[in-house]
Amino acid sequence: MKVKPPIISAREHAIGLKQYFHKGAKLAKQIGNRGPLKLNKDGKLHNEILEAFKREGFYVFEGVIGSQEIEELRSDIDGLLERAPVGRGSNVDKFGRPAFGQDFKRGTYTFIKPLSDPWGGTELLGGRHPVQMTQPLPAEDAPKETVHLIGGMCQAMNSGLRLYGHPLLLSVAEAVNGKDFVPFNEAVFVKQPGLGGSVAWHQDGVTHWNAPDWDPGIHGFNFQVQLYDSTPANCLWVIPGSHRQGRADIKSLVANNGNSELLPGAIPMPCKAGDVTIANRQILHCSFANTSPDLRIAMTFGFHRRSSVIGAHGALSQGADLFYDEQTVFERSRVIAVAIDARQQYFPKEKRYQYQPFVGLEDDYRWSPEIYERVIRDYNLQDLAI
Ligand SMILES: O=C(O)CCC(=O)C(=O)O
Secondary structure, X not given: OOOOOOOOEHHHHHHHOHHHHHHHHHHHHHHOOEEOOOEOOOXXXXXXXXXXXXXXXXXXXXXXXXXXXXXXXXXXHHHHHHOOOOOOOOOEOOOOOEOOOOOOOOOOEEEEOOOOOOOOOOOHHHHOOOXXXXXXXXXXXXXXXXXXXXXXXXXXXXXXXXXHOOHHHHHHHHHXXXXXXXXXXXXXXXXXXXXXXXXXXXXXXXOOOOOOOOOOOOOOEEEEEEOOOOOOOOOOEEOOOHHHOOXXXXXXXXXXXXXXXXXXXXXXXXXXXXXXXXXXXXXXXXXXXXXXXXXXXXXXXXXXXXXXXOOOEOXXXXXXXXXXXXXXXXXXXXXXXXXXXXHHHHOOOOOOOOOHHHOOOHHHHOOOHHHHHHHHOOHHHXXXXX
C-alpha cells in the first residue's frame, strides 16, 4: 500500500529541514571546491580547478559576474515576471495587458502550484525524477500558480544573450568539453520565497547511460549564474562524486533512507549574487521547496561535448524524432557566435572569446536586429537535449 505523505505547513517544513541544512553546510565547507574562476596566462582554466570539478562533479566560481551586469539581469528578469501571463493558459499579464512571449513558438513560462514538486514521481522529462519531494502547504493567500521556469533567455532578454557569450564561462566550457563544445539549453529557475517549488532528486542526462564509451563527462554540464545570495534552504544540493558512479537508483536510495528525501552525503551550494556554479549533468542533485524568506533566481545554461550530441536523437524537451546531425548542431551553435558579438558590442573593453567552430565566420554573426530575427528568435526549438 502506498504511504500517504503527511501534510505539513511551510513553517513546519522550514523548521524540519534546519538540522539537515546545518549538517550539509558543514560537509560543504569541508569539501570546499569553490573560489575565483582562474585562467592561466594562455587563457586555459587552471588545472587544479578542472581536476576538482572532475573529481567532485561541481564547483562554485565566486564573484564572476560584476554588479552592473547582475543589476541588468535582475531588471530584465523582473520585467519578464511583471509581464508573465497570470497563469497557465492565460494570455494577459496581471495588468490585463497582452502577456510577454506569445510571439515565440515555444512557451516562455512554466507554472506550478506554489511549493509543489511538478516532476517528482512522474514520467515527465524521461521519468528522471522518480520520487516526489515533500510538498508543504503554501500560505492561504498564496496565488494559485507561480512561475517555476523562464525559458529561452537568449531571445527573451538582451542581458541573457550577453551572459551566454561570457568569455570566462565559455573558456570553462572549452576546458571541460573541448574547443568544439556545443550548446544544450537554457532555463531560469525562479524560487520565490514561500512559493518556489522543489526539483526532486535526479541526474540530468537521459540518453547515454548505456553507451559503450560512457564516462563521467558524457552528458555535459550546466552553469547556474546566481542573481541573489542563496542559502541551503533555496539553493541547489548535490551528492559529490555521484556523477562518476553511473545511473543512481534513486527510488532505493530514498527507500533505504527511511523513505526520506534527506539523502545522506548531500551538500548545498549556497552562493553570493554573481557567483556561478558548474554541475556535471550526471551528478545527483535536487532543490527543496522554498519555504525560506529568500528569493533565488538561477540563470541555467549548459554545454556538451560535440561527440555526445552528433548522431544522437532528441530527449527531454526535444522529440525523439529530432536527429542531431552536423547541420542541426551548427545552427544551434550560431547562438553562441551571436551572443559573443552581442557581448562584445556592449562591453567593448572585455576580451572576446574565440569560439573555434565559428573562427573566420564572425562577420556573418554580428549582433543586430536582423540577426535576432534570423538566428535568435525561436532558437530554442533546436535545443540539443540529451
Ligand atoms: O536550481 C535548481 O533549483 C534546480 C536545477 C536543476 O535541477 C537542474 O538544472 O537540473
